[in-house]
Amino acid sequence: xxxxxxxxxxxxxxxxxxxxxxxxxxxxxxxxxxxxxxxxxxxxxxxxxxxxxxxxxxxxxxxxxxxxxxxxxxxxxxxxxxxxxxxxxxxxxxxxxxxxxxxxxxxxxxxxxxxxxxxxxxxxxxxxxxxxxxxxxxxxxxxxxxxxxxxxxxxxxxxxxxxxxxxxxxxxxxxxxxxxxxxxxxxxxxxxxxxxxxxxxxxxxxxxxxxxxxxxxxxxxxxxxxxxxxxxxxxxxxxxxxxxxxxxxxxxxxxxxxxxxxxxxxxxxxxxxxxxxxxxxxxxxxxxxxxxxxxxxxxxxxxxxxxxxxxxxxxxxxxxxxxxxxxxxxxxxxxxxxxxxxxxxxxxxxxxxxxxxxxxxxxxxxxxxxxxxxxxxxxxxxxxxxxxxxxxxxxxxxxxxxxxxxxxxxxxxxxxxxxxxxxxxxxxxxxxxxxxxxxxxxxxxxxxxxxxxxxxxxxxxxxxxxxxxxxxxxxxxxxxxxxxxxxxxxxxxxxxxxxxxxxxxxxxxxxxxxxxxxxxxxxxxxxxxxxxxxxxxxxxxxxxxxxxxxxxxxxxxxxxxxxxxxxxxxxxxxxxxxxxxxxxxxxxxxxxxxxxxxxxxxxxxxxxxxxxxxxxxxxxxxxxxxxxxxxxxxxxxxxxxxxxxxxxxxxxxxxxxxxxxxxxxxxxxxxxxxxxxxxxxxxxxxxxxxxxxxxxxxxxxxxxxxxxxxxxxxxxxxxxxxxxxxxxxxxxxxxxxxxxxxxxxxxxxxxxxxxxxxxxxxxxxxxxxxxxxxxxxxxxxxxxxxxxxxxxxxxxxxxxxxxxxxxxxxxxxxxxxxxxxxxxxxxxxxxx
Numbered sequence: 001x002x003x004x005x006x007x008x009x010x011x012x013x014x015x016x017x018x019x020x021x022x023x024x025x026x027x028x029x030x031x032x033x034x035x036x037x038x039x040x041x042x043x044x045x046x047x048x049x050x051x052x053x054x055x056x057x058x059x060x061x062x063x064x065x066x067x068x069x070x071x072x073x074x075x076x077x078x079x080x081x082x083x084x085x086x087x088x089x090x091x092x093x094x095x096x097x098x099x100x101x102x103x104x105x106x107x108x109x110x111x112x113x114x115x116x117x118x119x120x121x122x123x124x125x126x127x128x129x130x131x132x133x134x135x136x137x138x139x140x141x142x143x144x145x146x147x148x149x150x151x152x153x154x155x156x157x158x159x160x161x162x163x164x165x166x167x168x169x170x171x172x173x174x175x176x177x178x179x180x181x182x183x184x185x186x187x188x189x190x191x192x193x194x195x196x197x198x199x200x201x202x203x204x205x206x207x208x209x210x211x212x213x214x215x216x217x218x219x220x221x222x223x224x225x226x227x228x229x230x231x232x233x234x235x236x237x238x239x240x241x242x243x244x245x246x247x248x249x250x251x252x253x254x255x256x257x258x259x260x261x262x263x264x265x266x267x268x269x270x271x272x273x274x275x276x277x278x279x280x281x282x283x284x285x286x287x288x289x290x291x292x293x294x295x296x297x298x299x300x301x302x303x304x305x306x307x308x309x310x311x312x313x314x315x316x317x318x319x320x321x322x323x324x325x326x327x328x329x330x331x332x333x334x335x336x337x338x339x340x341x342x343x344x345x346x347x348x349x350x351x352x353x354x355x356x357x358x359x360x361x362x363x364x365x366x367x368x369x370x371x372x373x374x375x376x377x378x379x380x381x382x383x384x385x386x387x388x389x390x391x392x393x394x395x396x397x398x399x400x401x402x403x404x405x406x407x408x409x410x411x412x413x414x415x416x417x418x419x420x421x422x423x424x425x426x427x428x429x430x431x432x433x434x435x436x437x438x439x440x441x442x443x444x445x446x447x448x449x450x451x452x453x454x455x456x457x458x459x460x461x462x463x464x465x466x467x468x469x470x471x472x473x474x475x476x477x478x479x480x481x482x483x484x485x486x487x488x489x490x491x492x493x494x495x496x497x498x499x500x501x502x503x504x505x506x507x508x509x510x511x512x513x514x515x516x517x518x519x520x521x522x523x524x525x526x527x528x529x530x531x532x533x534x535x536x537x538x539x540x541x542x543x544x545x546x547x548x549x550x551x552x553x554x555x556x557x558x559x560x561x562x563x564x565x566x567x568x569x570x571x572x573x574x575x576x577x578x579x580x581x582x583x584x585x586x587x588x589x590x591x592x593x594x595x596x597x598x599x600x601x602x603x604x605x606x607x608x609x610x611x612x613x614x615x616x617x618x619x620x621x622x623x624x625x626x627x628x629x630x631x632x633x634x635x636x637x638x639x640x641x642x643x644x645x646x647x648x649x650x651x652x653x654x655x656x657x658x659x660x661x662x663x664x665x666x667x668x669x670x671x672x673x674x675x676x677x678x679x680x681x682x683x684x685x686x687x688x689x690x691x692x693x694x695x696x697x698x699x700x701x702x703x704x705x706x707x708x709x710x711x712x713x714x715x716x717x718x719x720x721x722x723x724x725x726x727x728x729x730x731x732x733x734x735x736x737x738x739x740x741x742x743x744x745x746x747x748x749x750x751x752x753x754x755x756x757x758x759x760x761x762x763x764x765x766x767x768x769x770x771x772x773x774x775x776x777x778x779x780x781x782x783x784x785x786x787x788x789x790x791x792x793x794x795x796x797x798x799x800x801x802x803x804x805x806x807x808x809x810x811x812x813x814x815x816x817x818x819x820x821x822x823x824x825x826x827x828x829x830x831x832x
Contacts, residue, residue, distance in 0.1 A: 019069025346531020
């Protein structure tokens with residue numbers, strides 16, 4: 001908010017200065033472009049109510065000032081996910097009495113977006129209704145690579161932008177033709193921004209004597225081209241000049257250089273002496289007609305970015321129709337009451353000890369009821385799983401793969417109900433819930449693909465007359481113990497890995513999220529996984545563990561949870577008199593991030609906020625301790641305070657909520673104890689506010705403290721608490737040693753623009769996952785395999801190529817082929 005106010009002041013001063021210039025040069029009035037993201041701390045769809053009130057008032061103030069001083073104001077373009085929001089804000093401001101009749105309030109449209117032409121049609125209708133003029137700057141687009149990546153990350157069905165440069169060029173010319181149409185030209189004043197000579201030549205060709213327009217170029221670029229235009233065409237040319245400090249303008253300059261230096265750019269092709277002149281003058285539609293596909297075959301659709309499996313589908317909740325459709329579907333389940341119990345041998349048992357399930361966000365919300373398994377049911381499930389193992393282990397791998405892939409499809413088909421359960425039972429926010437389901441889907445598809453390769457028999461080299469083959473098989477009954485913080489994704493990740501490798505499974509979910517687990521097992525049975533192969537045991541881990549862990553029929557344990565519980569499980573398994581079985585454990589961490597003086601403070605704080613407070617800090621990968629070099633610590637701390645003031649803590653199903661509840665009262669109490677301790681022993685940096693929605697749930701406001709040393713933390717605090725430690729230049733090795741001394745090794749973050757520094761830290765720090773100049777959460781299956789070392793787990797990494805190996809046994813078969821009549825292959829070799 002402080003920065004937003006600063007930028008408003010800067011824009012206001014600029015308008016006044018430009019106004020003085022315009023008094024002297026009335027025939028060439030200068031205008032100003034404003035970035036809405038600079039004028040409000042929460043310029044995003046989820047906070048649209050604030051944008052349409054607070055940012056609206058700010059923009060209106062600038063419009064009034066601009067009109068007073070005769071300075072036109074244009075809303076600059078940003079990411080496509082903000083397009084609808086910016087147009088709504090533009091409309092509300094445009095129809096205000098203080099803007100009517102001015103004709104100098106404009107907007108930028110990016111032609112690489114597929115909604116460019118519809119947006120222009122909408123703008124013409126808006127101007128026509130008000131009988132006013134709207135200046136429209138038409139650009140190719142400035143965030144193309146980011147848009148492509150973002151659509152892939154979200155798992156969208158399509159891209160919001162064109163994937164061929166020729167398509168963007170053609171879309172631009174289509175928009176040009178529309179803007180130069182006589183009817184449109186009466187209401188929209190085109191400002192064509194381009195450095196492409198073919199594009200400019202096309203504009204001049206399409207225009208006529210009655211057309212009203214201007215051309216625009218960037219300061220310092222296209223000088224020779226536009227000098228020629230000014231001399232030969234006598235067309236108005238406006239220079240677009242970014243204004244600011246070097247540190248702010250450098251990223252802007254780099255992006256412009258990258259765009260104009262790309263292989264497909266006109267400038268690059270012009271400099272190529274081997275490039276025929278005719279190709280430079282080729283119309284983009286001619287270029288496209290030579291292509292077999294209009295889509296760029298080198299850029300697959302988001303669903304197809306992985307070569308041998310389908311990407312999970314997501315929802316872009318910044319796009320209003322997608323958000324409304326999702327909300328409508330989820331709302332159908334927001335008042336449901338689910339009832340589940342142990343799920344044994346294909347039967348759902350609803351008998352025995354009943355436990356009421358309430359939402360951590362609102363304890364008055366009765367989500368459902370769960371029955372706990374008793375010792376007899378537990379023994380029954382183990383016996384059934386043991387007997388089912390031989391048949392499942394020898395089933396064709398194709399059968400197991402088909403079941404997992406079908407389960408992935410069913411998860412997507414039942415997304416709305418699963419999201420409602422994530423909201424209500426686990427307290428997960430909207431985006432967290434979507435991501436939870438997508439990760440579970442990815443686990444199913446990824447492990448199915450990996451197993452297909454793993455279960456191919458391998459012929460080993462050896463002497464003639466022998467056939468040596470290595471094959472793998474499941475171990476037996478696997479006990480999968482999953483946590484509450486990823487009640488669907490980690491639950492199913494463990495289960496899917498055990499099932500695909502031919503093991504039968506007893507699934508034991510966390511007590512706090514057993515309804516989600518039960519619904520998942522229900523879908524697994526529907527997908528074709530037999531009821532005797534996958535069974536659910538509901539109840540307390542301490543009770544079920546005492547019965548199952550000492551039993552030699554349990555041939556392996558997959559566990560995610562605290563280090564202390566992993567130690568307990570390990571001791572119980574080691575005490576058995578029987579085969580030594582694997583414990584696949586992912587445990588706690590004291591996750592850190594190192595920030596040196598070369599890092600960009602704005603980017604650092606954006607990533608720190610997401611890493612620390614997403615899911616209310618209840619992630620294995622969440623940031624706990626940030627080490628920041630003293631040189632930039634003051635600025636980073638200042639930004640951190642400002643962003644934390646803007647966080648919305650509230651009900652998880654609201655799109656405006658940033659931080660949801662803590663999972664239960666016990667966890668919230670422990671966190672509060674630590675906060676109370678820190679208030680005595682550390683320095684408070686910032687604390688967010690709780691909203692009025694937090695009265696009936698388990699909420700902890702995000703908080704940040706300054707520490708002197710990491711040893712002040714006795715254990716991991718699993719919640720929205722950030723600890724900040726500053727360090728002096730030259731003390732990097734001491735920082736790394738301090739981090740390594742904790743013994744934990746889950747993720748670590750590094751923020752630095754010095755590549756040698758990032759390489760040095762990455763090599764020295766003990767961490768399973770290292771994230772450089774980005775946030776350190778949200779590991780994607782098959783892309784960022786996740787897991788720790790030291791006190792943080794046994795490995796191998798979940799969602800990685802080595803994970804399934806811990807669920808299998810190897811079997812080797814050696815056949816003496818000479819014993820059955822000789823070696824025919826040797827005879828063939830001898831004759832040759």
